[in-house]
Amino acid sequence: MSQPYPFIDPTLFTQHAGGELYVDLSAIVQNYHSLQKKVAPAQCGAVVKANAYGLGMVPVAKALAKAGCKEFFVAHLDEGIALRNILGKEYLIYVLHGVPYDTESIFLKHYLIPILNDIHQLQRWSSLCKDHQTSYAAGVQFDTGMSRFGIGQDELSNLQQVDWSIFHPILVMSHLACADTPNHIANQHQLKQFHILKQLIPNCRSSLAASSGIFLGNDWHFDIVRPGVALYGGNPTPSQPNPMRNVISLQGKIIQTRHISKGAFIGYGASFTATKDMRLALISIGYADGFFRAFSNKISAISPKFPDTPLALLGRISMDSLCLDITNLPEVAIQVGDKIEIIGDHCSIDMLAQQADTIGYEILTSLGNRYHRIYT
Secondary structure, eight states, X not given: OOOSSOOOOTTSSOTTSSEEEEEOHHHHHHHHHHHHHHHTTSEEOEEOHHHHHTTOHHHHHHHHHHTTXXXXXXXXXXXXXXHHTTSOTTSEEXXXXXXXXXXXXXXXXXXXXXXXXXXXXXXXXXXXHHHHTOOOOOEEEBOSSSSSSSBOGGGGGGGGGSOTTXXXXXXXXXXXXXXXXXXXXXXXHHHHHHHHHGGGSOSOEEEOOOHHXXXXXXXXXXXXXXXXXXXXXXXXXXXXXXXSOOOEEEEEEEEEEEEEOTTOEESGGGOEEOSSOEEEEEESOOGGGTOOGGGTTTOEEEETTEXXXXXXXOSOOOSSOEEEEOTTSOGGGOOTTOEEEEEBTTBOHHHHHHHTTXXXXXXXXXOOSOSEEEEO
């Protein structure tokens, strides 16, 4: 029987893979404990959607559950089913995209909690509770200014059409649009709106802050926070040093070394021309592995043997390989089969994101399926 969600088995690719992705589960747990301490007495949940931001839902969720996390958030129904298959019924699993039509029975079968995002979802879930004479758990989301998910201002008058006699939501939530910009006017606006709207569903736990929102202050914490990227080492405070521990190290293997002469071209499009005689190393990681072509000629890597010597990336990144300048390393010390660190303490996901004009979230979730994943 096929799996309900196409997560890649981390054992599928072995030590023969072109690259190794080291995931430090203890660092994820330490990040979780740090965030829980920061928001106490509020609770700290965990967002494990998108296969735990590409790092592996199964090992990550198990580690967080063992560390004391009791509430998890996913985006899709199939993600919720996959997560329920590895966690006991005592853990709460919220599905952020709500309840699609004709899936109510699936939510009940797997003890999943939909976050209801519009009046139609609210009415359908309320009717389900009334028909079964049971108050099935669900959350309600209000749009406080992001114009994305949640019940909007134009739907508020319809709340009176919902039968609240049996259905009692267990969580009311919203999502911040500009939490990573602390002084943005939208943060205070959304906070005020949330205080007003959550009163429409009294006696209910509430949640507003995700990773960056946690660092806006206690006023944004409410009853539970929903960190995602901060758990996985991304910087939730872009204008300040990263308060979170790095979680990953990506290492590629040298598959060829070569000498080139001054004036030689490197890679597709001849975007780099050697200014001197050089030595190169080809690494078996490319854009098919989620290492963006936009990094071409912009970043550097390191050899664990010589961590103080940056190795510039030269030429365009190909589908399955990239090229590094190893001219300044001792020739006998670098050989085919040696490992080169591409992402790690020397070059974080946020540093990479700046070079590609994107965010650390995209770097993480784009990491390919061909790596040999090693959990420590």
